[in-house]
Amino acid sequence: MPKKILIIPSWYPNSNNELVGTFFREQAHLLNANGFDIKILFGVENEVGLFKYLSIRLTQLFSKKNDLNKTYLKQAPEAFSFPIYHYKKWPEKRQLKSSKQKYQQAYKAITTLWQPELIHAQCSAKGGIYAHYLSKKNNIPFVIIEHQIFLLNYYKKYVQKGIRDAVENASKIGAVSYHQQRCILMNSMDCNPTIIWNLMDESKFEINTKQTNTKFTILTISYPHLIKDTETFFRSLEAFQTICEDNFEAIIIGNDSFNDSSKANSFYFETLAKKYNVHDSCTFYPQLTRAEINTKLQSCHVFVSTSVAETYGVAVREAMLCGKPVIATKSGGVEDSITEETGVLVNLKDAKAIAENLLKIKNKELVFSPETIRNYIIEQSGRDTFIRTMTDFYNEKKS
Template identity: 75%
Template sequence: MRKKILIIPSWYPNTDNELIGTFFKEQAQLLNENGFDIKIIYGIEKELGLFDYLKSRLKHAFSKNKLVNRSYLIQDPEACSFSINHYKKWPTKWKLQNSKKAYQKAFEIITNSWCPELIHAQCTANGGIYAHYLSKINKLPFVIIEHQTFLLNYYHKKTQRAIREAIENASKIGAVSYHQQRCILMNSMDCNPEIIWNLMDEQKFQIPVKTEKSKFTILAITYPQLIKDSETFFRSLEAFKELYNGDFEAIIIGNDSFLDGSKANSSYLESLAKKHNVLDNCTFYPKLTRTEINVKLQSCDVFVSTSVAETYGVAVREAMLCGKPVIATKSGGVEDSITAETGVLVNLKDAEAIAENLLKIKNKELVFNPEAIRSLVIKQSGRAAFIKTMTDFYT
């Protein structure tokens, strides 16, 4: 009998944005196909003005059986969404309570014919908070794997307290890197986080066949937030341009639209490229499919990450699965996989060091074995490693 697991993610791919939280879906799908019976439940929270809030209450007053939607979230495994509407002027305490009650109503609907043995929250804020509530009400154990940058003071005090209570009452806590483990414990949490590296599916990424290329190609996947430090990336391109007289191309994938993919644009990133005189060397892709991203990873010579903090570094590992060397800042999670055999680590904001190492890779002063790069990632968090780790975690 397959163990029934209810997963509560803190974000998930949907019809508005198919890329957000794709790794949550891919992990759930793999587990669902390998010994577990997985279902997803996810509440879509909105803050409304008074008129719209009252209108929403009236609309749902007599539609209990229609609360759960199975068409908004991307399926396989079965994924159910439901709306959580808050009056925007409510205090945080009321909004949290409203969300908890909504999760319980949705839980009652989906468990009419299927009851989980364990609840798994992907991130404490706010999935872990809701998992803790469902655990208490329904007498079920729950676990949390923390993926987000763990900055407790970022949240309202009521949310901080709920985060702490969830973590300290969970059956198990997972962290996606040693950096993440340290961040959780630095907040004086009474827990013992296990290292649960994210799934890196080696079947989706391959080392490309060698072909002759006319341009040295650098790839970055980013978005316009300070934690990604895109400015340092474009500064490094400017410094590289001064060191290298030949032609090169920088491919930049990313945008600032997390909720609605149709609004994706790269205008901010383009402005940074223009500021640092490298716009003519850059090609921007605000929105690509997973398959298209894979093609770009296959075509680059080196992947660059300039983040201030990475809890894990999915994009970095995807590049490594393609056998690509990585130049990355010492941002935390990526440091678990980047060694002298797989890439280069530099200090935060050190654009000059990035440029110097780009030149060494271009001139073949630094040479890496693609198979060795790929095999390290597979050993840590490939399909077999992930299934074994999660089987132990769910026990």
């Protein structure tokens, strides 16, 4: 019988934003088809006014139906969402306590006919906190794979404690890069994180053997946050513009609309492009489908990442699956996959070095094998490797 795994993600693709947490769903989907019985449970938290909160509570008290929903989250595997309503003037500590209780209610509802053998939290905040609570209430082991930047001081003290308790009491902890492993341990966590590189599904990306774009094309995928250091990207374009004799195109994909994709825009990126006098060489896409991103990756000549910190670097590796060389800052997670045969690493904020290496790639002073780049990623974290790694992670006892 397939092992039953309940996944508690910290975010997940939904009807408001189908791209957020896409890799969580893709990993779960692959595992569900290869030896595991996977289900997803995710609470959607909302802050409301007093009258609305009281009205909702009264309705819930007199209703015999549960609030589980299979239309909000993207399906395959089976994914259940449920609403969590907080009175907006509650302190965050009370909200967290209420959320834990709602997770327990939802857990009881989905386990009437299906009982998980293991709970898997995707990220410690706050999926790990909820998984730990469910584990204690129902006497079921849980594991955590940490995906986001691990900075305990970012959270309030009671959340820090919740994260620490979850990490140190989990059956196993996974980290998506050696950088991430180091960050967890630097917070004095009593654990031994296993490296679990994210799934890079080679079936969704391929090498374009007929490069039709003659204009040298640079691509980046980002969002407006200091951790992405997009300003360095535009400074590098400005520097490249001064040393490149030919016209080039820079494609910038991304926005800051995480909760509602209908509000996606490129205003932040366009402002920086104008500031560094490269706007005329740039094309902006606030949001693209996965298929459209694949097409853009296949048409570019090089992918650039200027992040200050990357826990893993999904976009970087997707470009590499398309056989594209990468110029990336030494931001942590990406360093596990970039070698002299697959790309170039530069120091943080070094726009000049990025520009110089862009010119070398354009002039074919630096030449890379697309097949070598792609195969490196497949061997490290392709479908077969990911299934084997996760099978060991789910089945091995705590180290």
